Amino acid sequence: xxxxxxxxxxxxxxxxxxxxxxxxxxxxxxxxxxxxxxxxxxxxxxxxxxxxxxxxxxxxxxxxxxxxxxxxxxxxxxxxxxxxxxxxxxxxxxxxxxxxxxxxxxxxxxxxxxxxxxxxxxxxxxxxxxxxxxxxxxxxxxxxxxxxxxxxxxxxxxxxxxxxxxxxxxxxxxxxxxxxxxxxxxxxxxxxxxxxxxxxxxxxxxxxxxxxxxxxxxxxxxxxxxxxxxxxxxxxxxxxxxxxxxxxxxxxxxxxxxxxxxxxxxxxxxxxxxxxxxxxxxxxxxxxxxxxxxxxxxxxxxxxxxxxxxxxxxxxxxxxxxxxxxxxxxxxxxxxxxxxxxxxxxxxxxxxxxxxxxxxxxxxxxxxxxxxxxxxxxxxxxxxxxxxxxxxxxxxxxxxxxxxxxxxxxxxxxxxxxxxxxxxxxxxxxxxxxxxxxxxxxxxxxxxxxxxxxxxxxxxxxxxxxxxxxxxxxxxxxxxxxxx
Ligand code: 5GP
Ligand code: MN
Ligand code: MN
Numbered sequence: 047x048x049x050x051x052x053x054x055x056x057x058x059x060x061x062x063x064x065x066x067x068x069x070x071x072x073x074x075x076x077x078x079x080x081x082x083x084x085x086x087x088x089x090x091x092x093x094x095x096x097x098x099x100x101x102x103x104x105x106x107x108x109x110x111x112x113x114x115x116x117x118x119x120x121x122x123x124x125x126x127x128x129x130x131x132x133x134x135x136x137x138x139x140x141x142x143x144x145x146x147x148x149x150x151x152x153x154x155x156x157x158x159x160x161x162x163x164x165x166x167x168x169x170x171x172x173x174x175x176x177x178x179x180x181x182x183x184x185x186x187x188x189x190x191x192x193x194x195x196x197x198x199x200x201x202x203x204x205x206x207x208x209x210x211x212x213x214x215x216x217x218x219x220x221x222x223x224x225x226x227x228x229x230x231x232x233x234x235x236x237x238x239x240x241x242x243x244x245x246x247x248x249x250x251x252x253x254x255x256x257x258x259x260x261x262x263x264x265x266x267x268x269x270x271x272x273x274x275x276x277x278x279x280x281x282x283x284x285x286x287x288x289x290x291x292x293x294x295x296x297x298x299x300x301x302x303x304x305x306x307x308x309x310x311x312x313x314x315x316x317x318x319x320x321x322x323x324x325x326x327x328x329x330x331x332x333x334x335x336x337x338x339x340x341x342x343x344x345x346x347x348x349x350x351x352x353x354x355x356x357x358x359x360x361x362x363x364x365x366x367x368x369x370x371x372x373x374x375x376x377x378x379x380x381x382x383x384x385x386x387x388x389x390x391x392x393x394x395x396x397x398x399x400x401x402x403x404x405x406x407x408x409x410x411x412x413x414x415x416x417x418x419x420x421x422x423x424x425x426x427x428x429x430x431x432x433x434x435x436x437x438x439x440x441x442x443x444x445x446x447x448x449x450x451x452x453x454x455x456x457x458x459x460x461x462x463x464x465x466x467x468x469x470x471x472x473x474x475x476x477x478x479x480x481x482x483x484x485x486x487x488x489x490x491x492x493x494x495x496x497x498x499x500x501x502x503x504x505x506x507x508x509x510x511x512x513x514x515x516x517x518x519x520x521x522x523x524x525x526x527x528x529x530x
């Protein structure tokens with residue numbers, strides 16, 4: 047397919063509106079990564095560009111359908127994408143724009159330990175983490191909740207977990223939305239969804255979800271690093287998980303519901319996966335309240351997991367829990383009301399971030415006071431064999447991408463392809479030689495998540511930083527990785 051792509055600058059390309067597109071599609075890529083993406087167009091599976099164009103066709107979309115450098119195809123919307131909708135222009139809410147793992151996100155814990163404190167104790171720590179943190183497909187946690195309690199999880203999020211004794215009050219300050227969304231309504235979440243979750247709060251899940259012990263091996267921005275409490279050689283922990291079975295069930299339940307709404311409101315969608323409802327319709331409102339409940343479940347889940355991480359550090363190394371603080375927690379499968387300036391006008395928009403991270407610049411009231419002057423920490427996972435990054439949001443990002451940046455390296459090979467190409471034993475051995483210890487509940491997750499299955503995180507981060515959307519603060523290297 048001949049495609050008209052306009053180069054805006056070295057790191058930003060635009061596909062002008064054509065066909066039913068209401069706004070342009072924009073991609074933060076360089077020439078090389080754009081070429082790679084275009085080459086993959088022939089395969090259905092990899093058609094992220096087409097998906098981005100489809101998103102640009104949705105009613106009420108503002109400015110552009112945008113993709114970050116970690117873009118790859120997802121369900122309906124590409125992963126690594128952001129799209130904002132104006133309710134006044136018939137803007138919509140969509141399951142595909144949020145993703146099935148509602149409020150999947152990353153928590154970064156900073157410790158008082160240095161690399162040397164762990165020397166010779168890595169294996170012990172890995173074993174203890176494996177023992178203490180429930181993970182793997184269908185695993186259950188120590189928390190068994192009643193129907194009443196699961197409703198409180200859905201209403202109160204991380205706050206409820208703290209109330210039950212998981213983690214500390216001061217964690218909440220450093221979680222996006224303080225770990226609790228007030229629009230959540232458990233009554234619009236199915237019984238099936240709740241039942242699936244009753245024994246799964248405080249579990250990591252499978253595959254792409256992980257708890258990783260890392261060392262800060264590079265500092266790029268002394269002022270932001272100081273604000274974030276980061277130093278060279280420091281040990282930090284990254285924890286990545288979401289709303290588990292509950293979130294997935296909400297997505298599944300609401301697809302047919304929104305399909306009906308799509309027909310009812312006469313919305314033309316270029317792809318069935320993009321079923322949606324006007325934000326202000328009863329259907330749109332109901333799905334929104336369900337998503338908020340799913341999001342609270344993810345907040346609670348990460349709060350319990352943070353507690354389990356602290357437990358593992360105590361058990362293995364006698365590190366007190368006060369030596370492990372929440373640096374920040376930010377999600378990357380979300381839909382939120384936010385005020386943004388568009389062409390000099392302040393507008394209240396519904397922002398869908400699908401596999402992309404909120405990355406607010408300095409001064410925003412949503413940020414914890416401690417970070418407000420420098421901007422929001424942006425947590426970017428790489429792979430279990432490469433670096434991960436802590437970045438910071440910028441003013442330019444606020445203007446260009448609704449304060450949004452990348453969420454990871456981004457998948458380069460499908461799970462199926464990776465499984466064939468990377469036998470688990472070989473990957474574990476290769477990582478061991480690099481001094482990285484991996485523990486996993488399933489072999490499949492090692493193969494599917496092998497470093498080679500992902501794009502080069504250095505390159506992806508470079509593109510987003512050179513584009514001015516985020517700035518580097520610190521680079522992290524993996525030491526121990528616990529996979530689902
Ligand atoms: P997603 O939420 O889209 O499944 O994954 C987010 C990102 O996490 C991926 O794009 C990938 O770069 C990163 N990632 C996946 N597995 C690991 C891991 O084991 N360790 C780290 N640090 N990052 C990972
Ligand atoms: Mn997830
Ligand atoms: Mn995720």
